[in-house]
Amino acid sequence: MKKLISLTINNRPCEVAVEPRQTLLDLLRNDLGLTGTKKCCDMGECGSCTVLLDGNPVNACLVLAVQARGRHVVTIEGMETEEGLDPLQKAFVEHGAVQCGFCTPGMILSARSLLERNPHPEENEIRMALSGNLCRCTGYQKIVEAVQAASESRPLRKEGD
Numbered sequence: 001m002k003k004l005i006s007l008t009i010n011n012r013p014c015e016v017a018v019e020p021r022q023t024l025l026d027l028l029r030n031d032l033g034l035t036g037t038k039k040c041c042d043m044g045e046c047g048s049c050t051v052l053l054d055g056n057p058v059n060a061c062l063v064l065a066v067q068a069r070g071r072h073v074v075t076i077e078g079m080e081t082e083e084g085l086d087p088l089q090k091a092f093v094e095h096g097a098v099q100c101g102f103c104t105p106g107m108i109l110s111a112r113s114l115l116e117r118n119p120h121p122e123e124n125e126i127r128m129a130l131s132g133n134l135c136r137c138t139g140y141q142k143i144v145e146a147v148q149a150a151s152e153s154r155p156l157r158k159e160g161d
Contacts, residue, residue, distance in 0.1 A: 001020070002017040002018060002019055003017065003018055003020060003066055004016070004017050005017075005018055005065065005066055005068065005069040005070075006069065006070065007068045007069060007070060007071055007072070007073060008071070008072045008073065009028075009032065009034070009073045009074075009075065009078070010034075010073070010074060010075060010077055010078030011072075011078065014032070016031060016032070016065075018031075018065040018066060019065075020064070020066060021064065022064065022065045022066075023060060023061055023062070023063065023064060023065060024051070024053075024058075024060040024061075024063040024064065024065050024067070024068050024073070025037060025039055025042075025049045025060035025061045025063075026039075026065070027065040027068075028051070028060060028073075028075060034075045034077050036075055036076035036077050036105045037049050037050075037051055037060055037075050037076065037105060037106075038102055038103075038105060038106065039061065040102065041061070042061045043061070044059040044061055044062040045134070046103070046106075046133070046134045047059065047103065047106040047107070047110065047132045047133030047134060048102055048103055048105070048106050048133075048134075049061045049106065050105070050106030050107075050109050050110055050132070050133060051073055051074060051075050051109060052072075052073065052074040052109050052112065052113055053068065053071055053072070053073055054071050054072050055072070055074075055113060055116060056113060057106075057109055057110045057113045057132070059132075074109065074112075075105070075109075076104075076105035076108060076109060079108065079109075079112070086108075086112075087150055087153055087154075088108055088111055088112055088115065088146075088147070088150040089108060091146040091147070091149045091150040091153070092104060092107075092108060092143070092146045094146070094149070095142050095145045095146040095149055096138075096142045097138060097142040097143040097145070097146035099137035099138050100136075100137050103133055103134060103135040103136075103137075106133045107130060107133045107135065107143055110129055110130055110132065110133055111126070111129065111130065111143075111146075111147045111150070113129070114126065114129035114130075114147070115147070115150065115151055115154065119151060119154045120151050120152075120154070121147075121151060123144060123148065126144050126147045126148065127140070127144060130143065130144070130147075
């Protein structure tokens with residue numbers, strides 16, 4: 001029996017009926033057409049389905065849709081700004097961190113979460129934040145460079161901001 005839930009997806013209120021065992025991943029992709037969130041291992045191992053749930057990166061394949069009731073979800077589609085691509089997305093393109101693109105949405109959302117917590121992370125912090133996301137194409141270096149470049153383009157926060 002389906003349950004009606006309310007949640008916010010990419011800053012838009014959403015009310016949807018979901019099956020009790022339906023994952024957040026399947027809700028996003030199949031019911032809402034947000035296919036930027038990739039379905040790969042379906043076991044929480046690869047990070048391709050990473051979304052932000054209340055600002056924290058989660059594997060959408062491991063979260064039941066009903067667990068998102070009353071919460072805020074950000075997918076890769078929610079990253080775009082009025083000017084176009086988010087600066088982090090631009091950095092991925094400019095630094096060659098996008099190859100096949102399958103891991104890219106999860107990588108970007110994991111990086112966004114890191115940069116929200118720590119606008120100017122060290123390389124080891126970037127690598128740790130991305131450690132739940134697997135990439136078979138880039139070798140990770142260009143991804144790390146893209147996150148570093150995005151962090152360098154962000155203004156430093158002053159005490160009390």
